[in-house]
Amino acid sequence: MEKLRKVRGVHDLLPNELHNHNIVVNTGLKISDKYNYSQIEIPIFEFAEVFTKPLGKSSDIVTKENYIFKDRSEDELMLRPEGTSGVVRAFLNAGLVQDVPQRFSYCGPMFRYERPQKGRLRQFKQFGVECLGLSNSMADVEVISLGYDFLSQLSLLDKIDLKINTLGDLESRKNYKQALVNYLNDYQSKLSKDSLNRLSVNPLRILDSKNEGDKKIVENAPNIIEYLNSHSKRHFDDICIGLDHLNIKYTIDKNLVRGLDYYCHTAFEFTTNELGSQGTVLAGGRYDGLSKMLGGPDVPGVGWAAGIERLALMIQSNFDDKIDVALIARSENINYLLMPIMKKLVQTEIKSEIIYTGSLSKKFKRANKIRASYAIIIGEEEINKKLIRFKDMKLGSEEFLDLNQAIKKIKKIS
RNA sequence: GCGGGUGUAGCUCAGUUGGUUAGAGCGCGGGUUUGUGGUACCUGAGGUCGCCGGUUCGAAGCCGGUCACUCGCCCCA
Numbered sequence: 443m444e445k446l447r448k449v450r451g452v453h454d455l456l457p458n459e460l461h462n463h464n465i466v467v468n469t470g471l472k473i474s475d476k477y478n479y480s481q482i483e484i485p486i487f488e489f490a491e492v493f494t495k496p497l498g499k500s501s502d503i504v505t506k507e508n509y510i511f512k513d514r515s516e517d518e519l520m521l522r523p524e525g526t527s528g529v530v531r532a533f534l535n536a537g538l539v540q541d542v543p544q545r546f547s548y549c550g551p552m553f554r555y556e557r558p559q560k561g562r563l564r565q566f567k568q569f570g571v572e573c574l575g576l577s578n579s580m581a582d583v584e585v586i587s588l589g590y591d592f593l594s595q596l597s598l599l600d601k602i603d604l605k606i607n608t609l610g611d612l613e614s615r616k617n618y619k620q621a622l623v624n625y626l627n628d629y630q631s632k633l634s635k636d637s638l639n640r641l642s643v644n645p646l647r648i649l650d651s652k653n654e655g656d657k658k659i660v661e662n663a664p665n666i667i668e669y670l671n672s673h674s675k676r677h678f679d680d681i682c683i684g685l686d687h688l689n690i691k692y693t694i695d696k697n698l699v700r701g702l703d704y705y706c707h708t709a710f711e712f713t714t715n716e717l718g719s720q721g722t723v724l725a726g727g728r729y730d731g732l733s734k735m736l737g738g739p740d741v742p743g744v745g746w747a748a749g750i751e752r753l754a755l756m757i758q759s760n761f762d763d764k765i766d767v768a769l770i771a772r773s774e775n776i777n778y779l780l781m782p783i784m785k786k787l788v789q790t791e792i793k794s795e796i797i798y799t800g801s802l803s804k805k806f807k808r809a810n811k812i813r814a815s816y817a818i819i820i821g822e823e824e825i826n827k828k829l830i831r832f833k834d835m836k837l838g839s840e841e842f843l844d845l846n847q848a849i850k851k852i853k854k855i856s
Numbered sequence: 857g858c859g860g861g862u863g864u865a866g867c868u869c870a871g872u873u874g875g876u877u878a879g880a881g882c883g884c885g886g887g888u889u890u891g892u893g894g895u896a897c898c899u900g901a902g903g904u905c906g907c908c909g910g911u912u913c914g915a916a917g918c919c920g921g922u923c924a925c926u927c928g929c930c931c932c933a
Contacts, residue, residue: 450924502931506857524933556931557857568933636930652929701931711933722933749933772891806893814893821891835893 451556451564453751458761462754463567467549469595470569470748474547477588479571482546484528486553490520496527496735498644498703507554521553525570525747526704526729527736533574534738542575542741549750561720561752570726570747577742579677582708582728583684585744589724590690592748593712596757602723604691606681606710607698609646610666610674612731615706618669619645629659649697665696677707704732708744717752724748766852767794768809768835772802772821779820783830783845790849794818809835816852818845 448454455463471481490510497504509521522528525548538544549569556562571588573581586604593602609615623645630638634653641648649660670678685692692710700709709727717723726746733741767787769780780796787794795812797805809817819831819840829842832851843851 447924507931552933554932557929558925559928560926562932566933570933647931719928720932725933747933752933768893770892801889802891803889803893808893810893817893819892823891833892838893840892 449564451558453563453565457763459754461761462757462759463750465757465759466596466748466750466753467569470549470592471547473592473595474571474588477545477571477584479545479547479573479588482529482532482548483550484525484532484548485522486551487519487521488528488531490518492531492736493520493523493527495737496530496702496704496729496732497523501701501703503554503702507556509553509555523552523554524702525550525552525568526572526732526743526745529570529572529745530574530732530738530741530743531736533741534733534736538574539739539741543581544574545571546574547571559718559720561717561749561755563751567750568747569750570745572743572745574743575741576744577730579680579708580684581742582677582681582744583688585726585746586681586685586710587688587690589710589712589726589746589748590688593724593753596753598714598723598753598756601716601756602712602714603693604710604712605695605698606685606692606708607695608666608670608674608678608681608707609699609705609709609727610670610678611706614666614670614674615646618664618666621664621669622646622648625663626659632659644701646699647701649699660697667696674707681708700727704729704735706730710746712748714756716756720749720752722749723752723756764813764815765793765795766815767792768805768812768814768817769794769796770802770805770809770817770819772819774799776820776825779825783818783820786845787849790853792849792852816848818848 474481493508494504503523508523511519513519529546529548533539533544533546547570549567551565551567553565555564558564571585573585586606590604593599610618623641626633626641626645626648630641632655633641633648634651634656637648637651637653637656648656649663651657651660667675667678682694698709698711705727707728707730710725711722712724713721714723715721724746726744728742728744730740730742732743733739769784771777771780777796777798784794784796795814797808800808806817814835817833817835819833824831824842827842829844830848831840832843832848833840
């Protein structure tokens with residue numbers, strides 16, 4: 443077995459697990475389409491700077507969690523750790539700046555070299571949406587509403603809370619950062635080691651520290667709301683009003699911040715306490731500066747990404763792998779008669795399996811195991827009558843029918 | 857990257873203070889049933905006890921290392 447190890451933090455998706463993933467993705471695609479978000483697909487690797495520039499030099503995603511490698515032409519490439527940067531890059535490359543707003547959805551694998559935990563893998567999948575070209579606060583509301591409906595359709599709303607906050611625009615954030623650092627400087631001796639380090643690198647991150655001592659200090663820290671300029675304040679207020687009008691419940695969490703540099707204004711998170719410490723199930727925000735960081739023009743954007751594995755862990759579904767018909771020949775030398783029958787069934791959208799080997803008893807055991815609703819049996823007697831034997835596996839009843847009659851019976855009930 | 861827990865059959869787990877051929881249930885194969893499944897009974901296969909090393913007359917159990925999983929931290933979806 444030693445040789446068959448798989449790489450740490452990656453998962454195989456067997457049919458029953460993949461089934462849940464597909465439910466999540468298909469639900470996302472369907473609801474996004476109704477909001478007029480069109481699915482796109484972009485590469486799973488890019489030039490490293492597509493991610494390093496916008497995500498920020500201080501973010502863990504870039505500094506210690508990246509999968510960076512050089513290809514044969516010595517280009518520095520990176521497996522994508524998130525979707526937004528690549529979507530915006532694609533948007534810019536396609537020249538769609540001329541044609542805004544653009545609304546996209548995407549899904550696929552992301553890569554982060556982290557310590558694996560439940561709901562946290564090194565290769566994991568996200569489903570996300572991005573709305574590009576709108577600075578209007580209603581775009582934020584639209585995107586949150588889409589996320590809300592998505593979770594609603596997965597029947598997860600009662601297990602999930604929505605938290606929102608604002609980071610303000612650049613000016614507001616700069617003022618706030620200064621005030622925060624001034625406040626925290628008085629507590630340097632009491633801050634945790636991590637937070638002390640963040641004080642110079644990314645002080646906002648201290649706000650969502652889970653260290654108990656830090657939490658106490660942060661309780662009385664200045665509130666960003668009070669440092670917002672009028673534009674930022676209005677943007678945030680409008681979002682709250684918009685959500686209120688949709689009856690979407692939320693709590694304002696003044697300590698909710700984002701680790702990535704490109705965020706501004708709105709930050710939001712849908713969280714659950716059912717997944718241990720990996721409680722964030724869908725999160726996003728506004729990223730007006732991202733396009734410029736990539737070297738493009740100023741294009742505002744809002745969006746979110748959801749963890750497909752995390753959602754798949756939460757949804758209730760029973761993987762139903764039963765089939766309509768088991769096809770059985772009485773002896774193996776007439777197996778060739780089964781394939782034409784199967785073809786006919788396939789054409790009428792009936793799902794079947796031919797059971798090729800074993801004694802008749804074994805074949806029925808197999809038919810039972812694959813949970814066939816019916817069995818079609820052929821043998822000498824059936825060939826002579828030019829009919830098939832049709833068995834209802836649930837009732838145990840059998841009758842001689844021609845294939846068309848059997849198809850009608852199968853169709854009627856299934 | 858840091859700290860705690862776990863690792864025995866395909867799955868869920870027993871296995872006494874270290875003692876001889878390592879167990880159960882489920883699942884899987886064969887049979888009771890040479891033209892009929894589900895239930896029942898009979899029966900069989902499947903383990904280098906995660907891996908490497910050490911202690912010991914003797915290790916699944918102790919010690920060290922390593923790998924994986926898991927929980928928490930960091931971080932994030």
